[in-house]
Amino acid sequence: MKPINVGLIGIGTVGGGTWTVLKRNAEEITRRAGRPIRITAVADRNVELARQVTGGEARITDDAFALVKDPEIDIIVELIGGYGVAKDLVMQAIANGKHVVTANKALLAVHGTEIFTAAQQKGVMVAFEAAVAGGIPIIKALREGLTANRIEWAAGIINGTTNFILSEMRDKGLSFADVLAEAQRLGYAEADPTFDIEGVDAAHKATLIASIAYGIPVQFDKAYVEGITKLEASDIKYAEQLGYRIKLLGIAKRRDNGVELRVHPTLIPAKRLIANVEGAMNAVVVKGDAVGTTLYYGKGAGAEPTASAVIADLVDVTRLATADPEHRVPHLAFQPDAMSNLPILPMSEIETGNYLRLRVEDKAGVLADVTRILADQGISIDAMLQREPEEGEGETDIIILTHVCSESAALAAVAKVEALAAVKGQVKRIRLEELQ
Amino acid sequence: MKPINVGLIGIGTVGGGTWTVLKRNAEEITRRAGRPIRITAVADRNVELARQVTGGEARITDDAFALVKDPEIDIIVELIGGYGVAKDLVMQAIANGKHVVTANKALLAVHGTEIFTAAQQKGVMVAFEAAVAGGIPIIKALREGLTANRIEWAAGIINGTTNFILSEMRDKGLSFADVLAEAQRLGYAEADPTFDIEGVDAAHKATLIASIAYGIPVQFDKAYVEGITKLEASDIKYAEQLGYRIKLLGIAKRRDNGVELRVHPTLIPAKRLIANVEGAMNAVVVKGDAVGTTLYYGKGAGAEPTASAVIADLVDVTRLATADPEHRVPHLAFQPDAMSNLPILPMSEIETGNYLRLRVEDKAGVLADVTRILADQGISIDAMLQREPEEGEGETDIIILTHVCSESAALAAVAKVEALAAVKGQVKRIRLEELQ
Structure with missing residues (x-):
């Protein structure tokens, strides 16, 4: 069996995890995929780190743009994040006929339409399970598992940092500022935690969920985004007394005249399963008209949980790489010629x-x-x-x-x-x- | 777009639900699948019922064996259950080059190897998401979503009847016999509930989970099966005092020298999310070495939840029908030539x-x-x-x-x-x- 050759761009936390898991479970992954999946080349600015992680088993370069046109590479894994260089790399990889696997929610939530259109035209796949809720196969559940349903709504705890902070505030009765400081000390929050605590990261993910649930183009700019920085311990306590918990939810909801797309702190009944998702864990609840309420729970971040999703995408691409491009699973669940123009509703109408x-x-x-x-x-x-x-x-x-x-x-x-x-x-x- | 033609065998609860949902959500399902999915013919012994449900929009026959060789039919949906006639029908459908979608866990847990081998040889798909945990896309999660992982174990509440009974016993402190009678009155338990309460139904499903998790042939005959009939209210109460709940779990666990495959009442810590799955709901927890613990929750039975899974399979088959058979998703997650002979361990070794x-x-x-x-x-x-x-x-x-x-x-x-x-x-x- 001819191996499928992967070019990995970015060998930080998730990239390192991807390398490790792909190597550790190579035998089983090959048995599932039908062909060995091999990272043959790695691009990272930190060439020394890349050498250490790969131990000489892959070509190393600091030129990612060379990698995306390398004729030996079948699939590009993009793990550098951001909108700038990452976008150029992904677009060039597609132009060169390579499949792309990415964990880059920001990129897809903003430039997804352009990227998916290009991929469609070139007949390549762009897979992004790792972009939403880390290791939980929620993209696959929505795009393939629940295709029978009119999705009524999806609501998720899709940012681990804020869920950790809210869990700690409730557990210990502490203020937001105190818990944030603790979370930073423990590594649960970044030095600059703005994207997490202001809800931007969750909104990127909710944007992708809404697209897949309703077959609408990605429209991050229309999402309502409110973080948890103004939450007070007293509100968490009062909510508790009334039988509710406060969670930062990303919500996509279908209404007759449009789609609600919003991220904000939300009271939810304490008896719901999702209300009991604590710490840095993620969970997404999806309500379909046929299936009713389903829930998906797991680790939303971290090296190996995210690598689990990256590699699942690599296996999917490997299994389906030879399939007629018209008959693969569509990027956004709906066929590209069957997208909807259902508008995102203004906040006043939610x-x-x-x-x-x-x-x-x-x-x-x-x-x-x-x-x-x-x-x-x-x-x-x-x-x-x-x-x-x-x-x-x-x-x-x-x-x-x-x-x-x-x-x-x-x-x-x-x-x-x-x-x-x-x-x-x-x-x-x-x-x-x-x-x- | 040429519709894909489905022949439905059995238009009882799930068959009726499949008809209803496919019709109600036809527009969205077509947009996802790329082609209309149309039930063009129905076989049921109760021709009158079939006429009522379909309202003259499908050909009706009482001869299912005619349906499986009907050249107009692309996919056969088998919903009659059991090992006998159902097996003949599925095997003949495959022999005639038709894809098969089935909810028949008993059939696959016992005769799956023969069926999947035949399907492989004919280059057709046999899809069975509805066979395990109803509307929850757990087969897809295991077979495609978690392919990066060495699965350490999977444990599920995969029989709604017994979970309803256990929930009621705990809630109301009642005996098994009293709750069973109530469940039968409410329609949560069948007149002959043996398959459910003795754990057989859960063991069929656990057998399929084990196969997909470990790439081993289905081996229902090696599963350990113990139901809930001997549970006493006092044990549920004592467990509660110690911080545990009792659930009927189907468990597949990897050990160095083999696989544990067993169904029995199990104490689990009350603080686990799955311990809080109540009533007739289902949930499966899967532990992978990379992803950690993930959980999948939803309705495990009922007309429309099960139809949700049947139709998801129909969409999958429609999307991938033209793909090279060697490059589709393998039936049991692992490629047919890469199955394992890891034995099911005898109960004394678990x-x-x-x-x-x-x-x-x-x-x-x-x-x-x-x-x-x-x-x-x-x-x-x-x-x-x-x-x-x-x-x-x-x-x-x-x-x-x-x-x-x-x-x-x-x-x-x-x-x-x-x-x-x-x-x-x-x-x-x-x-x-x-x-x-």
Whole structure:
């Protein structure tokens, strides 16, 4: 059996993991793929590191652009990340007729349409299981496992760093800042954690999920992105008392007139399986009209879990490399000529439940005013919690959970509540999903 | 686009669901598959029912054997179950060059090797996602999503009836017999529930999981099968007090010298996600050496969830129908010429933790004798619980959890403990898995 030759670009954490796993499990992987899968060349700026990892068993270069035109290479694995050089490399690899496997969610969420179109024209595959939820085969589940279904929604814990932080805040009652510092010390958060904690990474992944679920082009620029930096320990505690947990969810939801695509902290019922996904673990829940609710859980990051997804893609490409390009699995689950132009809805039109925390003067009539405002906006109340004020304290917290209403109604109500004299400061609002 | 023509054999619950979903979601499914997928003919003994369901939109026959040689049909969907007629139909469909989609776990667990070999020779696909865990794409996850991994073990709640019964026994503290009667009333258990409650159905599915995980031929006859009929409410309660839940698991585990393949009630830590899978839901946990622990959860039965898997297979077959047969996804994940002869281990060689419940005289020295026996067999104790005897009661229960030991050591220890004069009746033993 002639080996399939892989050119690996970037031999950092995931690249190193890919090398290690491919070598350790070579025998089994070959038995599954039908041909040996061999990394024959590696491009990395750190040539010395590449030499160390590969121990002289692969050609090493610091010129990735040479690799993508190397006639010996069948598949390029791109693991350097980012939009710049990575895009040029992927586009050139495609132009040279090479299949591409990538973990680069940012690249695909922004330039996916251009990349997939080019790949389609050249008859090559671009596989990206590793781009969403690490080792969990969620792309495959959505693109192939649930093809019978009209996907109603998908909601996922798809960023391990923020889930670790939220789990720790809840467990230990600590503030966001304290836990972030701890997470950085433990290596669960990067020195510059912006992409994670501001929700950008999750939004890249949610963009890809939405595309595959609904057959729409990738539209990262239309995603609503809100991170966890403003979450307070008290909100996590109040949510808990009401039977909810707060998770950073990436959500894609089908509505009659479009698709909701959003990332934000979300209250979810504590009894849902996904509410119990703790630490750096990832999970995605998908609701299909036929299958009902399904859940996929596993490690969303790390060298070997991500390598597991990269190599699964390599096996897929190897198994199907000789197939008629018109009869492979389409990149975005739907055939390229059957994509939908269902729009991403503006945030004002999305619908969720709401958690509202109000700081109020402890006097009669406040609650009546607040509930009147909500009723006037057509917002009905699902649950309420009023903290008993401490001895001599003149103010207290009121927590209100609302049923589903539109974002615009919620914002209008919040503005009016904040204008009440008895309400102090801003109302804290967190969206709520029942995930049923 | 020329439609792909499907012949449906059996239009009962799942067949009816397949018809309904394929029709309801025809537009989306076509956009995914690249061609319309059309059930053009249905074979069922109940011709009248078939007419009602299809409303005149498909040819109806009571002669399934005519269908499998119908030159217009590209794919046969077999949904009648059982080993007899179903086997003949599947084999004839293959001989006639038709792809086959089936939900028939019993057939494949027993005759899979013969069927897959014939399919391989004819260059057709036999797809069976619906045979294991209903709508959960677990076959695809194992066969394609986790191909990078050496699978260490897979353990699943893969029978909804028994999970419903166990959930109800725990929730309501009821006996097995009472809950079974309730489950039959509610339609969660069949009039003759033997296949479910004795673990046979789960063992069929576990057999298929083991084959795909390890590239070994299906060997249902070597599976150890133990159902839930002897479970008592008190054991569920004691397990709970020790932080465990009891689930009926189908387990495939790799050991150096072979594969463990077994179905039996199992204590698992209550904090594991899978321990919280309640009611008729299914879930499978897979541990790979690279990816770590992943979990797949959803509905394991029912018309539309199972139809979801049947149709996913139809889409797969449609997408890959023109591919070179040598370069499709292999039926059992490994290439047919690369199967392993790793044996299924005899039960005496398997290793698990143990839950032991002893009825003992309430007097000094009993515990010392018991722990001595365990130590002599090399079995170490992980936890112990002694029920306080009621006033005037001369006997009490001792519960012991052991660390992992061999089945033969556990059985030898139990025999010796039962021979103690102070130990009354039989020792109740339930196996325990940490699932880590």
